[in-house]
Amino acid sequence: MVLDLFGTLVAAPSAVERKAAAAQFAEVMGVSPSVAEAVLSDSWQARHDGQLASATEVAAYLVARCNATAGRVGELEMLMARLAAVRLQADATLLRALEQLQHGGARLAILSDASPDIAEAWNRSELAPHFDAVVFSCGAGAVKPDCLLFRTVLRELDVAPHQAIYCGDGGGDELAGAERAGMRAVRVERRGGPSSLVFGETAWSGRAIPSVEALPSLLDSWGTR
Template sequence: MVGQARTNLPYDAIIFDLFGTLVDDLLTEPFTQTLEEMASFVGAPRDIFLQMWMHDTWPLRAAGHLPDVEANILYICTELGITPKPEQIQRAIHRRLELTRQSLKPRHDALETLEALRTAGYKLGLISDCSSEVPLLWRTTPLAAYIDAPIFSCSVKLKKPDPRIYHLACERLEIAPERGLFIANGESNELAGAQAIGMEAMLIRVPYAEEHNPRCHEARTWRGARIESIKGLLAHLDGVRVEEL
């Protein structure tokens, strides 16, 4: 029956990556421009600030050791011997949050696909390696209404491909790992990480993203299932189609 949840689903839950999957990866130009403005606001050398934000402090942010944007800025400034004024820090924080807010716009086919999956009876989860801005703004995004169990690395202090973060998603969704499908763009060996605990994994690699994220090393060697759009997932699932729902 159209619109009725099915009982013979191939999985109990679909678990998504966030950046490069449900939303586009951050593009280099606006990301770099934002960091340059932040450096200018707090009086930090541009190149050093970018290096420290993009590389040196990313592991600390993603693992929750720098609990918010202010802590990250102060960490860098302390390392550089800089003491910005509170209003300078607030300008930098505001700029960073604005970039994150813009980056959390769902891909054009994401919401209709999530709606179709929920109507069909799937539980929906999320595992994202991210910093504190994402969970801070998550409830303001339209994606939040569809995801039953969102997991953010900075909140749980675990990063992919640590098996514990996948097990945590399964626990919160109340499913066995082998009844879950994980979909991601192949960064941080995240697909292999899902497979290692018994989940099935699927690569998403939209054609226009090829040039934007060279960090997706798994995408170059992946031999498993793959899709080129979120909506393309529906063709891999038995009888779930947007036009039917």
């Protein structure tokens, strides 16, 4: 079982939350919120596709793009670490569902577009112990729906495509990408609600469930655990 992270296991941020985070970035760097917002938006690709290898590099990149002083890098990196820890907090119901899947024999993997600050915070999160494999875009060097990501996670789990199920909220054309890779795909309603922001979403007419919490019952009905 391969799971998306943002919008699937943890809430995708809303426009209000993104704006609040940008304001914190702006305060740390000593620039206007509008500058920080623009740079964060324009740098999404670079922060997620492996161009920047660490949270330190991300912080330095953002400081340079905002024309802030280099001395702000360390403080910005600390802010990013705090925000990443908050973003990775999971609902108790979700953690119980993951435990059910594990106890039922499912091997679990994460496949997510993520920046290095998220990747570095992952092992300290409540989610990490539940997963056998983790593939983040910043480490793999590609973003969804690049087939490289799906091949990589299948290799990490050591399963054939037809043996794997992909579950996500649909951002980044991930569901179609999973099917092109030979996997079955299931859509979940976006965690965080319809106001949460998502990029690259496409129409989906396949199997859908309300949340990851419904996966144990779905797999039992399929007899796949």
